[in-house]
Amino acid sequence: MHNPACPLCAPDDTQHLIWRNDQLRVIAVNSTEFPGYTRVIWHQHVAEMTDLDNAARQHIMEAVWAVETMMRQWLAPSKVNLAQFGNQVPHLHWHVIPRWQQDTHFPEAIWATAPVRSEQQQQQWSAMKAHKENLLPAYHEALRLALDALRF
Amino acid sequence: MHNPACPLCAPDDTQHLIWRNDQLRVIAVNSTEFPGYTRVIWHQHVAEMTDLDNAARQHIMEAVWAVETMMRQWLAPSKVNLAQFGNQVPHLHWHVIPRWQQDTHFPEAIWATAPVRSEQQQQQWSAMKAHKENLLPAYHEALRLALDALRF
Numbered sequence: 097m098h099n100p101a102c103p104l105c106a107p108d109d110t111q112h113l114i115w116r117n118d119q120l121r122v123i124a125v126n127s128t129e130f131p132g133y134t135r136v137i138w139h140q141h142v143a144e145m146t147d148l149d150n151a152a153r154q155h156i157m158e159a160v161w162a163v164e165t166m167m168r169q170w171l172a173p174s175k176v177n178l179a180q181f182g183n184q185v186p187h188l189h190w191h192v193i194p195r196w197q198q199d200t201h202f203p204e205a206i207w208a209t210a211p212v213r214s215e216q217q218q219q220q221w222s223a224m225k226a227h228k229e230n231l232l233p234a235y236h237e238a239l240r241l242a243l244d245a246l247r248f
Numbered sequence: 249m250h251n252p253a254c255p256l257c258a259p260d261d262t263q264h265l266i267w268r269n270d271q272l273r274v275i276a277v278n279s280t281e282f283p284g285y286t287r288v289i290w291h292q293h294v295a296e297m298t299d300l301d302n303a304a305r306q307h308i309m310e311a312v313w314a315v316e317t318m319m320r321q322w323l324a325p326s327k328v329n330l331a332q333f334g335n336q337v338p339h340l341h342w343h344v345i346p347r348w349q350q351d352t353h354f355p356e357a358i359w360a361t362a363p364v365r366s367e368q369q370q371q372q373w374s375a376m377k378a379h380k381e382n383l384l385p386a387y388h389e390a391l392r393l394a395l396d397a398l399r400f
Binding site: 144146153164183205 | 295296297298305306309313316317320326327328329330331332333334335336338347354355356357359360361
């Protein structure tokens, strides 16, 4: 199942690719505000989790849990946010977003209007974000190894 | 694990209860804007999916898939939105939200600022929403049976 009009069917995300197998790929989202933001994308053009059979559903969720595990271990977020929407691009993908109490939107969803922050808070988040960005290569490498170890 | 300060540990949601077992409960979210909005709440006070062992993780996801299946069958949404955030209440719960192209926020997340709608669009959604609300008792009853059938 391939839809020529779908941006996730013809991916231009190879530069952000962390890992892939025959069923799915894991990419680093190019986000300046949420370092470590990761997406798990099913290759086939299906819209909903319940369009997959049990084995495929478990396969993609195992990948999501691997992402969450390594994200917590390497980036130590205050909270992990998981979302599968697809309203704009109805091709199955999971957002895995590390959240920190200091980030631009906490405790709101990243899609909500950002709460007002003081200049001091903004500076604190900038410094913290730079620190987290430095950890991304180690996080990505650990995630690759964790996904390899799943032996799908 | 019980946290006396947590609103999901001392639930006042019994009036909206659709189904429960020893591990989790499924409730109808009291939403005027998104008819059919459903939440799956793990009883234990844990924050993240990866705080659960494999069996528990699979248990809660099976309940989420049952909700999605019955939601699609009875309410025919344009898209299902799944989210596990917990930034405000770090007690594991899944949002399962039926979305329609005509709803107040489509294709944005329900937490985003609503796009501008014409009066005609608002009226169309009001009529459609009333129709979907009429289907809720049948959806809830079918969901109860589907969850019973899982025999956790």
